Amino acid sequence: MPRYLVTSALPYANGPIHFGHVAGAYLPADVYVRYLKMAKGPENVLYVCGTDEHGVAITLKAEQEGVGYRAYVDRWHSEIRSLFDRFGIEFDTFSGTSRCAFHADASRKFFSVLLERGFVFAKTEKQWFSEQSARFLPDRYLQGGCPQCGFAKARGDECPDCGSWIDARELQNPVSLIDGSSPVLKATKHWFLDLPKLQQAGLDSWYRGNDENHPVHPWKPNVQGHVQAMLRDLHARPITRDLPWGVKLPEGLEGAEGKVLYVWFDAPIGYISATMEWAAAQGTPDAWMDWWQKEDTRLVHFIGKDNIAFHVVVFPSMLLGQEDAWQGKPFVMPWAVPANEFYNLQGRKFNTSSGWYLDNDSFFAQYNPDAARFHVLMSAPETADSEFSWPEFQVTNNNLLADKVGNLASRVLKFLDKRFGSCVPEVAKEPTAAILAVRGHQALQDADAAFAAIAGFLENFEFRKATQHLIAGCTALNQFFDAMEPWIKIKGSQAGDWECCVETLERCVAYLELLSRRIAPFCPTTAGKLRNMLGAVAETHVASAWGEENVAQAPATLPAGLRIGNVEMLFLKIEDEQISAEIAKLEASASAAAE
RNA sequence: GGGGGAAUAGCUCAGUUGGUUAGAGCAGCGGAAUCAUAAUCCGCGGGUCGGGGGUUCGAAUCCCUUUUCCCCUACCA
Numbered sequence: 001m002p003r004y005l006v007t008s009a010l011p012y013a014n015g016p017i018h019f020g021h022v023a024g025a026y027l028p029a030d031v032y033v034r035y036l037k038m039a040k041g042p043e044n045v046l047y048v049c050g051t052d053e054h055g056v057a058i059t060l061k062a063e064q065e066g067v068g069y070r071a072y073v074d075r076w077h078s079e080i081r082s083l084f085d086r087f088g089i090e091f092d093t094f095s096g097t098s099r100c101a102f103h104a105d106a107s108r109k110f111f112s113v114l115l116e117r118g119f120v121f122a123k124t125e126k127q128w129f130s131e132q133s134a135r136f137l138p139d140r141y142l143q144g145g146c147p148q149c150g151f152a153k154a155r156g157d158e159c160p161d162c163g164s165w166i167d168a169r170e171l172q173n174p175v176s177l178i179d180g181s182s183p184v185l186k187a188t189k190h191w192f193l194d195l196p197k198l199q200q201a202g203l204d205s206w207y208r209g210n211d212e213n214h215p216v217h218p219w220k221p222n223v224q225g226h227v228q229a230m231l232r233d234l235h236a237r238p239i240t241r242d243l244p245w246g247v248k249l250p251e252g253l254e255g256a257e258g259k260v261l262y263v264w265f266d267a268p269i270g271y272i273s274a275t276m277e278w279a280a281a282q283g284t285p286d287a288w289m290d291w292w293q294k295e296d297t298r299l300v301h302f303i304g305k306d307n308i309a310f311h312v313v314v315f316p317s318m319l320l321g322q323e324d325a326w327q328g329k330p331f332v333m334p335w336a337v338p339a340n341e342f343y344n345l346q347g348r349k350f351n352t353s354s355g356w357y358l359d360n361d362s363f364f365a366q367y368n369p370d371a372a373r374f375h376v377l378m379s380a381p382e383t384a385d386s387e388f389s390w391p392e393f394q395v396t397n398n399n400l401l402a403d404k405v406g407n408l409a410s411r412v413l414k415f416l417d418k419r420f421g422s423c424v425p426e427v428a429k430e431p432t433a434a435i436l437a438v439r440g441h442q443a444l445q446d447a448d449a450a451f452a453a454i455a456g457f458l459e460n461f462e463f464r465k466a467t468q469h470l471i472a473g474c475t476a477l478n479q480f481f482d483a484m485e486p487w488i489k490i491k492g493s494q495a496g497d498w499e500c501c502v503e504t505l506e507r508c509v510a511y512l513e514l515l516s517r518r519i520a521p522f523c524p525t526t527a528g529k530l531r532n533m534l535g536a537v538a539e540t541h542v543a544s545a546w547g548e549e550n551v552a553q554a555p556a557t558l559p560a561g562l563r564i565g566n567v568e569m570l571f572l573k574i575e576d577e578q579i580s581a582e583i584a585k586l587e588a589s590a591s592a593a594a595e
Numbered sequence: 596g597g598g599g600g601a602a603u604a605g606c607u608c609a610g611u612u613g614g615u616u617a618g619a620g621c622a623g624c625g626g627a628a629u630c631a632u633a634a635u636c637c638g639c640g641g642g643u644c645g646g647g648g649g650u651u652c653g654a655a656u657c658c659c660u661u662u663u664c665c666c667c668u669a670c671c672a
Contacts, residue, residue, distance in 0.1 A: 054670090479637095
């Protein structure tokens with residue numbers, strides 16, 4: 001049995017996260033993890049995340065606000081966590097690169113090993129330095145004349161006018177965007193990750209799936225295209241910076257004074273250090289190695305498309321370059337990188353400062369988090385950018401979740417409540433042809449097939465299809481209930497009617513129990529509610545077990561006499577007025593921000 | 596400037612290695628039913644698969660070209 005080590009991109013502790021982030025890297029991962037824990041056993045799955053808390057952008061914003069770096073990232077760390085909590089996203093551990101006690105040492109060791117083994121080299125170059133702020137200036141924070149076209153307000157990395165790529169040192173009369181001063185060129189030593197060398201050392205072979213020790217799940221088109229192009233022309237990347245905030249370089253390294261690891265270098269190591277922290281908290285400090293160094297671990301990185309290069313090229317190279325330096329064993333390599341595209345909001349990008357966002361407090365005060373989860377998954381940006389739209393959210397909530405799923409539970413369980421004293425009736429011991437026809441009805445076979453397909457879609461990162469099949473299963477059960485007409489059969493005008501009615505109800509209740517487990521990864525709270533409604537019926541199977549995975553099999557006959565619980569509504573409807581109010585609110589906040 | 600992804604019905608999307616009259620949901624129209632959150636179920640209409648060219652007996656699918664949108668290009672999923 002392989003074990004699954006699942007990560008979601010470390011959110012950058014420099015601002016709020018929104019539905020777009022959730023749709024891309026967090027919710028799919030949470031559903032995947034919940035499913036795996038049910039299907040493979042919780043001991044075989046670990047879900048790791050945390051905030052990315054270093055980098056120049058954080059230092060600048062904190063300084064602007066006059067807050068210490070520590071306090072600044074702490075605030076965003078808890079802010080970010082609270083949105084995950086509201087969405088019901090449950091990590092096994094959620095740490096942060098500046099708060100994890102293992103992070104700095106692990107990052108430095110990564111760096112030192114790469115240096116020792118010749119995968120990192122040093123080079124001294126001239127960079128713009130602001131004497132006023134006593135700091136080196138990142139290219140993006142410089143403005144000056146474009147050496148190509150002369151445009152006066154070119155940035156240090158790119159000219160917005162002619163689009164050409166600029167070597168910051170050639171920028172004419174540069175000005176610091178941070179303090180407005182004129183910087184001077186000053187020599188500084190930096191260390192570079194030798195990606196071409198690591199490419200030869202095994203990255204290529206792993207990426208192409210030729211490394212039998214490190215198998216890969218087939219790449220998604222967006223990942224494959226991007227990475228193939230990158231591998232054709234790989235360059236060394238600098239992995240150090242002149243900054244006061246971050247992971248300091250190892251001691252005793254010449255020229256390392258005042259320098260830290262580049263945030264993109266230390267961030268992915270956060271996955272590992274967070275696992276170390278988790279293991280230590282469990283009282284088994286070495287247990288992290290079981291996850292990161294055992295060959296049968298499947299390492300899965302959920303990310304957004306902007307992060308592909310780092311998770312398919314840079315981080316795997318860093319892992320590869322560690323060779324046998326950690327207790328003599330190599331690290332596992334990523335097994336799958338299900339990168340998603342971007343999730344927008346009604347035609348535009350989510351953007352807090354321009355007022356185009358959803359207010360999380362207000363959203364979760366009014367709407368069912370499970371409905372939000374289901375809708376976001378159903379419209380997830382798997383192959384192309386997609387969006388959250390209020391009218392579509394209403395359709396998912398009302399027409400699918402309330403009418404198809406919730407109402408199915410209602411109509412079946414209320415029928416049982418009114419006609420059978422809330423107990424599962426006893427089915428005929430020797431089924432007649434008519435009863436066998438009920439039991440083998442095409443609609444039930446359709447439901448079996450739909451529910452059985454969900455596992456495969458989830459394992460293949462096809463979350464949209466998984467949600468569609470969950471609904472398809474419920475549609476089939478509605479069809480079955482309609483076709484069997486138990487409300488007519490119960491009047492028993494013909495011989496055998498009563499037995500068919502009993503059989504129909506027994507089947508429906510058994511399938512509701514199955515549904516409560518199939519819906520659990522998507523809508524965990526609703527699954528629990530449904531199981532409460534099922535009362536003693538729910539006890540026929542363990543809530544946390546997926547059961548038969550890929551076999552389309554009808555649930556076993558329920559013992560007679562099991563008592564169901566109180567019937568509730570699983571999903572409440574959203575009124576048209578609410579939707580138009582939300583749209584008006586969104587437009588008002590956008591135009592307010594525009595002024 | 597370089598690289599990548601996407602474009603299919605009014606809307607949101609499926610279409611596996613090229614193979615019968617291109618499918619589903621929503622919206623629209625009609626019907627059945629009344630157990631249920633007026634919830635369900637059945638039926639119907641609707642598309643020169645972004646444009647142009649090519650390969651092929653056969654292309655939404657492969658190749659070339661072009662248009663539009665998005666992303667990456669060294670610190671926003």
